[in-house]
Amino acid sequence: xxxxxxxxxxxxxxxxxxxxxxxxxxxxxxxxxxxxxxxxxxxxxxxxxxxxxxxxxxxxxxxxxxxxxxxxxxxxxxxxxxxxxxxxxxxxxxxxxxxxxxxxxxxxxxxxxxxxxxxxxxxxxxxxxxxxxxxxxxxxxxxxxxxxxxxxxxxxxxxxxxxxxxxxxxxxxxxxxxxxxxxxxxxxxxxxxxxxxxxxxxxxxxxxxxxxxxxxxxxxxxxxxxxxxxxxxxxxxxxxxxxxxxxxxxxxxxxxxxxxxxxxxxxxxxxxxxxxxxxxxxxxxxxxxxxxxxxxxxxxxxxxxxxxxxxxxxxxxxxxxxxxxxxxxxxxxxxxxxxxxxxxxxxxxxxxxxxxxxxxxxxxxxxxxxxxxxxxxxxxxxxxxxxxxxxxxxxxxxxxxxxxxxxxxxxxxxxxxxxxxxxxxxxxxxx
Numbered sequence: 001x002x003x004x005x006x007x008x009x010x011x012x013x014x015x016x017x018x019x020x021x022x023x024x025x026x027x028x029x030x031x032x033x034x035x036x037x038x039x040x041x042x043x044x045x046x047x048x049x050x051x052x053x054x055x056x057x058x059x060x061x062x063x064x065x066x067x068x069x070x071x072x073x074x075x076x077x078x079x080x081x082x083x084x085x086x087x088x089x090x091x092x093x094x095x096x097x098x099x100x101x102x103x104x105x106x107x108x109x110x111x112x113x114x115x116x117x118x119x120x121x122x123x124x125x126x127x128x129x130x131x132x133x134x135x136x137x138x139x140x141x142x143x144x145x146x147x148x149x150x151x152x153x154x155x156x157x158x159x160x161x162x163x164x165x166x167x168x169x170x171x172x173x174x175x176x177x178x179x180x181x182x183x184x185x186x187x188x189x190x191x192x193x194x195x196x197x198x199x200x201x202x203x204x205x206x207x208x209x210x211x212x213x214x215x216x217x218x219x220x221x222x223x224x225x226x227x228x229x230x231x232x233x234x235x236x237x238x239x240x241x242x243x244x245x246x247x248x249x250x251x252x253x254x255x256x257x258x259x260x261x262x263x264x265x266x267x268x269x270x271x272x273x274x275x276x277x278x279x280x281x282x283x284x285x286x287x288x289x290x291x292x293x294x295x296x297x298x299x300x301x302x303x304x305x306x307x308x309x310x311x312x313x314x315x316x317x318x319x320x321x322x323x324x325x326x327x328x329x330x331x332x333x334x335x336x337x338x339x340x341x342x343x344x345x346x347x348x349x350x351x352x353x354x355x356x357x358x359x360x361x362x363x364x365x366x367x368x369x370x371x372x373x374x375x376x377x378x379x380x381x382x383x384x385x386x387x388x389x390x391x392x393x394x395x396x397x398x399x400x401x402x403x404x405x406x407x408x409x410x411x412x413x414x415x416x417x418x419x420x421x422x423x424x425x426x427x428x429x430x431x
Contacts, residue, residue, distance in 0.1 A: 003078045010302050011111045013086075016096075017078045019070055019104040027066035035062060067098060075108050086110040088306020111304035119355045120298045121412050128287050130420045131428045133275045141271045142249055145257060152242035158205045159241045161191045165203055166240040171232045178227065185239060196222070199234065206238045258380075275425065277378060282428060284406075291409055292348050303346045312342035352408055361407050363400040372399050 002018040032051060035058050041049045055062075071093060079086060091110035098104060152164050159165045165188050171181030190200050202214030213235050222228040247253060251262035259267045315338050330338075355361075372389055376382035389395045423431065 001074055001078065003081060005082050005084070008109070011114060011304055013084060013110060013112055015075075015078060015082065015084070015091075015108050015110075017074055017106055017108065019074050021101060021103050023074070024066060024070050024104050027070045028063055031062040031066050031069075032058070063100075067104070070104060071095075071106060074104075075106075078108075084110075085112050087113055087304050088310065111306050114301045114303065114350065116299070116301065116351070116354045119295075119351060119358060121295060122298060123294055123412075123416050125417045125419065126287075126290070126413070127421050128418050129283060129423050129428060129431065131279050131283065131423050131425050133272055133279060133425060137275060137425045138268050138271050141275070142268070146246050146249055146253070149247050149253060149256075151245045151247075153245055154240055154242045156208065157241065158207050159190060159203060159238065161204070162189070162244055164189050164242045164244065165206065165238055166242075167203065167206075168237045168239065169234050171234045173227075173230050173232050178232075180224075181232065181234070202234070203236060203238075206236065206241075208238050208241050211235065211237045274378075277374075279425065279428065286431075288405065288409060291412055295351055295412070296344065296347050299351055301347060301350065303343065303350055307346045308339065308342050311345050312338050315342050315345070352405070355408060355411075356404065359411055361404065361411065363404045364407060367403045367406070368400055371403050372396075375399070 001020065001023070004016045006014040006016070008014050032054050036049055036051055036054045037047055039049055039054060039058070041053065041057065044050075044053075075091065075093070088111055091108040094107045094109075096105040096107060098106075155163075167186050167188060168184045169182065169186065171178060188195065188200065188203060190203060193200070196216055196218055198216035199214070202212070202216065206212055213233055215231060215233055217231050218224075218227045218229060220229045249264055249267075251264075254262045254264050254267050257267060259270065319338070372386055373382070375389075376385035379385045389399060
């Protein structure tokens with residue numbers, strides 16, 4: 001077998017393989033011999049059909065199967081011989097010569113992983129955001145929980161901030177109505193900032209049964225390019241105006257949030273724990289993103305397009321799980337955003353994998369168990385959650401990968417001076 005390798009790009013390899021005719025014939029004869037043992041041919045007992053008869057009946061199919069077998073086995077041997085490591089989709093194979101009685105020649109094209117000699121991370125100082133949950137943060141959550149049980153009482157007056165106005169509206173641009181600019185019996189809470197700027201302000205002061213026309217401008221970055229930056233006239237009719245009645249947090253309401261005792265202090269304690277977990281997750285996530293951005297910046301590498309395509313599909317399915325296998329379309333901007341995210345993920349995976357290999361880092365078993373216990377603590381029955389993770393290697397691998405990334409970050413920061421910047425919880429969330 002003769003093998004030649006051509007580097008068509010930095011990561012793409014084009015391998016040409018020539019297989020002796022004897023190897024192909026041996027594979028064909030083996031196929032025919034196996035068929036002769038089991039083939040059922042009228043007039044012959046199984047196993048006693050002449051080979052010439054078998055070749056006459058099954059020859060073409062057997063030759064195609066033998067060809068496929070030889071290509072698969074020889075390609076595997078050629079790749080191993082040349083010490084190549086294909087990634088992504090299976091290699092594309094293009095036969096060059098499959099003439100009977102002549103050597104088989106074909107070309108296979110595939111991508112390989114980039115070769116990385118060292119991982120650079122030259123950082124002297126790094127800022128880490130930190131935050132502490134206060135009583136005021138907990139009380140804000142209590143307020144929001146109470147607001148979730150708001151009831152509405154109709155009033156006979158002009159609409160004001162915090163009121164709910166049930167309205168009909170229809171928008172027009174230059175006198176032409178546009179798609180999506182109309183609704184009936186729409187419940188709008190004034191001050192919720194759920195509409196485009198200026199809309200809710202225009203509804204303020206309207207009374208039941210009153211009709212008014214307001215002029216608003218769509219933001220320049222509005223998702224619909226047909227409407228972005230344009231001025232629209234909305235005709236609004238008020239059907240009902242209601243004022244909010246927010247209940248106080250009491251024993252009955254506390255129980256609705258899963259606190260069986262109805263004790264508000266117990267609810268506050270649970271809220272604080274949840275907020276602290278969220279703060280820790282967010283701080284770690286932001287620090288990790290900052291470190292990984294620097295890692296990519298200092299180690300620019302090319303990564304296989306096949307891996308980017310695979311990751312792009314995963315990112316898409318994660319962002320748009322409702323799409324499934326249904327036909328759908330995205331804007332060029334959306335596709336580019338998904339591809340950029342996929343490329344970053346693949347680059348990180350390659351760099352982290354190489355760093356782990358070079359530094360011989362393995363997931364710390366004790367840390368894996370501690371992190372698993374921390375994850376499980378957020379659920380009602382932590383023991384069942386731990387069993388759920390432990391019962392599936394793929395789920396447990398997620399925990400191990402999280403811990404491994406933490407260990408990688410610690411190794412990268414070993415010689416870095418980390419300073420802290422204190423933010424309030426709301427500042428941290430906004431940032």
